[in-house]
Amino acid sequence: MAALARLQARLSGLREEYFRRNRSIDEDRKIEYKAAVKIQSWFRGCRVRAYLRFLTKMVIFIQKWWRGYRSRRYFRKMVETAYFIMKMNFYNEMAVRIQKRWRGYYVRKYIHNYYALKKYLEAISVNNEIVRNELQEYAEMKENEEKRKDLEKKEKEKNYQARKMHYLLSTEQIAGIYNSPFRKSPDPMELLLRKSKPLSHRRQQMKSPFTYELCDWPTCKRPPTFSTSQQLPPIGRQKPQGPFRDTAEVLRQRYKPLEPTLRVAASINSPREKARAEMKREEWGNCIHDNEFLPFSSYHKHEKYDPSIHRSGKYGQETYGIKHFREVQPKKWVADKDFQTVLPSIVLFEKFGKTYSRTGQIV
Amino acid sequence: NSGVISLLRPLLLDVVPTIQQTAALALGRLANYNDDLAEAVVKGDILPQLVCSLSEQNRFYKKAAAFVLRAVGKHSPQLAQAIVQCGALEMLVICLEDFDPGVKEAASWAIGYIARHNSELSQAVVDAGAVPLLVLCIQEPEIALKRIAASTLSDISKHSPELAQTVVDAGAIAHLAQMILNPDAKLKRQVLSALSQIAKHSVDLAELVVAAEIFPVVLICLKDSDEYVKKNGATLIREIAKHTPELSQLIVNAGGVAAVIDCIGSCRGTVRLPGIMVLGYVAAHSENLSMAVIVSKGIPPLCTCLIEEHEDHIKAAAAWALGQVGRHTPEHARAVAVANVLPTLLAMYMDTRSSEDLQMKATLKNILQKCTYLPALEPLLHDAPPNILKHIVGQFSKVLPHDSKARRLFVTTGGLKKVQEIKAESGSLLQEYINTINNCYPEEIVR
Numbered sequence: 001m002a003a004l005a006r007l008q009a010r011l012s013g014l015r016e017e018y019f020r021r022n023r024s025i026d027e028d029r030k031i032e033y034k035a036a037v038k039i040q041s042w043f044r045g046c047r048v049r050a051y052l053r054f055l056t057k058m059v060i061f062i063q064k065w066w067r068g069y070r071s072r073r074y075f076r077k078m079v080e081t082a083y084f085i086m087k088m089n090f091y092n093e094m095a096v097r098i099q100k101r102w103r104g105y106y107v108r109k110y111i112h113n114y115y116a117l118k119k120y121l122e123a124i125s126v127n128n129e130i131v132r133n134e135l136q137e138y139a140e141m142k143e144n145e146e147k148r149k150d151l152e153k154k155e156k157e158k159n160y161q162a163r164k165m166h167y168l169l170s171t172e173q174i175a176g177i178y179n180s181p182f183r184k185s186p187d188p189m190e191l192l193l194r195k196s197k198p199l200s201h202r203r204q205q206m207k208s209p210f211t212y213e214l215c216d217w218p219t220c221k222r223p224p225t226f227s228t229s230q231q232l233p234p235i236g237r238q239k240p241q242g243p244f245r246d247t248a249e250v251l252r253q254r255y256k257p258l259e260p261t262l263r264v265a266a267s268i269n270s271p272r273e274k275a276r277a278e279m280k281r282e283e284w285g286n287c288i289h290d291n292e293f294l295p296f297s298s299y300h301k302h303e304k305y306d307p308s309i310h311r312s313g314k315y316g317q318e319t320y321g322i323k324h325f326r327e328v329q330p331k332k333w334v335a336d337k338d339f340q341t342v343l344p345s346i347v348l349f350e351k352f353g354k355t356y357s358r359t360g361q362i363v
Numbered sequence: 364n365s366g367v368i369s370l371l372r373p374l375l376l377d378v379v380p381t382i383q384q385t386a387a388l389a390l391g392r393l394a395n396y397n398d399d400l401a402e403a404v405v406k407g408d409i410l411p412q413l414v415c416s417l418s419e420q421n422r423f424y425k426k427a428a429a430f431v432l433r434a435v436g437k438h439s440p441q442l443a444q445a446i447v448q449c450g451a452l453e454m455l456v457i458c459l460e461d462f463d464p465g466v467k468e469a470a471s472w473a474i475g476y477i478a479r480h481n482s483e484l485s486q487a488v489v490d491a492g493a494v495p496l497l498v499l500c501i502q503e504p505e506i507a508l509k510r511i512a513a514s515t516l517s518d519i520s521k522h523s524p525e526l527a528q529t530v531v532d533a534g535a536i537a538h539l540a541q542m543i544l545n546p547d548a549k550l551k552r553q554v555l556s557a558l559s560q561i562a563k564h565s566v567d568l569a570e571l572v573v574a575a576e577i578f579p580v581v582l583i584c585l586k587d588s589d590e591y592v593k594k595n596g597a598t599l600i601r602e603i604a605k606h607t608p609e610l611s612q613l614i615v616n617a618g619g620v621a622a623v624i625d626c627i628g629s630c631r632g633t634v635r636l637p638g639i640m641v642l643g644y645v646a647a648h649s650e651n652l653s654m655a656v657i658v659s660k661g662i663p664p665l666c667t668c669l670i671e672e673h674e675d676h677i678k679a680a681a682a683w684a685l686g687q688v689g690r691h692t693p694e695h696a697r698a699v700a701v702a703n704v705l706p707t708l709l710a711m712y713m714d715t716r717s718s719e720d721l722q723m724k725a726t727l728k729n730i731l732q733k734c735t736y737l738p739a740l741e742p743l744l745h746d747a748p749p750n751i752l753k754h755i756v757g758q759f760s761k762v763l764p765h766d767s768k769a770r771r772l773f774v775t776t777g778g779l780k781k782v783q784e785i786k787a788e789s790g791s792l793l794q795e796y797i798n799t800i801n802n803c804y805p806e807e808i809v810r
Binding site: 117120121124125127128129130131132135136138139142143146 | 585
């Protein structure tokens with residue numbers, strides 16, 4: 001009961017205490033509320049910050065990783081490119097070396113071939129020499145020809161003049177102008193005059209210079225030599241009287257050497273012989289064997305006839321249709337004879353080969 | 364004189380044929396003498412009468428009438444035009460078909476003189492159908508007729524490529540080529556001239572001429588005793604050589620260069636000119652051909668031509684040819700320089716009388732720009748004018764830095780002294796060259 005008494009004692013102040021406590025609590029409530037809010041907000045902030053930190057760390061981690069990956073890729077590309085460029089440079093350099101050699105070779109061999117050029121120039125010199133020599137020869141030949149023509153013309157002129165001036169020839173009594181007695185031998189013109197036939201259209205019995213050269217006319221034994229160098233005529237020459245032909249001409253005719261034509265000169269058989277000889281030589285050369293060529297009939301006398309395949313096989317030519325028109329098999333015959341035909345055989349065919357004569361049967 | 368012509372005109376219509384012929388002959392000789400008389404003949408209306416009566420007359424009249432036409436037509440193009448206008452060409456072509464070779468000769472001579480003047484008249488001749496008949500005339504046996512026909516073809520084809528093509532289409536080249544070896548000198552002249560007139564127009568025509576196998580036959584003509592045959596032969600070779608390097612190569616391979624060089628050596632005067640030009644054209648195409656000319660000993664004759672000849676155009680041609688030979692490489696320039704021809708060229712260049720200094724200048728420049736043969740350049744240092752001097756000094760400045768023996772020689776022969784004496788504006792090319800030369804030597808010597 002004491003407790004109750006105590007409680008009742010306190011009861012009076014309870015309302016105030018209750019009110020006082022509530023009041024103080026209410027007054028502190030705001031402060032406490034604010035403090036609580038502060039604490040909570042700070043704590044929440046810490047938490048969030050911690051979370052943010054965490055996130056940041058994660059993000060950094062991811063970004064770091066990602067960036068590293070990108071850079072490594074980039075780096076790899078760079079390395080590959082650099083490697084590629086290095087290789088290409090190397091190849092280019094090697095290609096340059098090859099091209100350098102090849103171009104040098106090609107140009108030196110085909111475009112500016114020094115040795116070929118040298119040989120060509122030497123060949124040109126040689127060719128030029130040849131051409132020059134030939135042209136020189138040709139020019140010389142032409143010159144010679146011209147000179148010869150000139151000479152011939154002059155000769156002809158001189159001969160013509162000599163023939164015209166034949167009267168200037170020296171006679172027995174009077175030496176001509178070209179045949180002065182004080183000279184050792186006559187002038188060439190004198191000789192020319194002697195040689196030439198007088199130029200006139202009338203027939204004249206001019207003394208031909210050959211008269212002086214002969215020995216005595218009736219006792220001339222050996223034929224005179226018609227030499228061109230003529231001595232002075234001997235002064236006491238007696239020429240034969242009378243209308244004889246002059247001796248030189250006669251002797252020329254008499255002792256004229258034989259000039260047979262080609263046909264006469266060659267032997268009678270000569271062309272044929274020559275041709276035959278040619279042919280014989282050719283045949284002798286062309287012979288492959290020495291068996292003489294025999295005519296047909298004797299050639300095949302001893303040869304055995306070897307039949308063609310068509311005939312020689314067992315399926316060769318059938319006699320049916322040629323020898324008989326019915327099949328016969330003698331092996332099957334009972335007797336030696338064939339059966340008799342029921343029908344008569346065809347008469348026409350019996351007469352085959354027997355109609356006129358038996359000559360055809362030889363064939 | 365005009366009185367005579369009006370007197371002769373009625374005689375042309377006389378009954379007696381001898382009078383007609385003699386009258387025509389007289390008119391022809393009058394017209395032949397002078398071109399005033401020829402004009403008077405034309406004005407006196409003679410030509411139509413001649414032309415009309417030509418067709419029914421005998422061959423003497425035809426010959427005389429053709430002679431008149433030739434005499435009138437040879438003086439000037441206007442007179443020839445007058446002849447063409449009165450229809451004489453058809454008559455002349457009919458005369459070309461006559462049997463008598465004298466008539467043919469007179470007719471083709473007249474046609475030749477007409478066609479010679481200009482290309483319109485040649486075209487008129489071709490249009491009248493003369494070319495195939497002329498080609499037939501060439502094949503005739505008479506030499507005089509062949510000569511005249513060849514000269515007529517040459518006159519026709521010289522004006523233009525189309526006319527030359529017409530002549531070629533008529534098959535003239537083969538016949539002309541066959542006649543090159545004919546012994547008659549005048550015929551050879553005309554034949555070679557005809558072929559060269561054909562070949563000169565274009566590469567195709569030249570190749571056609573070459574395809575007729577004229578080489579090496581033409582080279583024999585270069586050794587002929589007649590001067591003009593040699594000249595025309597060289598002209599033919601020149602017209603062929605000038606077109607392409609391949610044709611020049613053909614000529615070189617056939618030994619043509621040697622023959623031409625011998626020909627130059629044996630002739631004097633204008634006859635040499637085509638031969639010189641052959642060498643120039645051949646050497647101009649390429650350096651191998653130029654070397655072939657040098658190897659065939661072409662430079663000494665050219666030098667002698669340069670020195671001996673008096674005419675300006677021949678000297679100019681020789682200088683041009685030397686320039687073409689020497690301009691390709693230092694080797695070629697050296698070959699030219701060794702022949703000691705540069706001082707001559709320089710003297711000719713500086714000679715104020717000469718008119719061809721352009722040629723000399725170009726030659727000297729071409730040779731000097733490639734010449735590295737210093738002993739030949741030294742004498743030129745002393746008398747050259749400034750524009751040539753710059754090339755000479757330039758060459759020295761190219762060679763001296765690399766060759767010590769040459770440097771020594773340069774000093775001992777007094778060349779360095781001469782170079783110092785040259786005054787040049789600073790900054791000009793000459794000054795640079797001089798500086799290069801001076802840099803090759805130590806300072807004391809330069810002072």
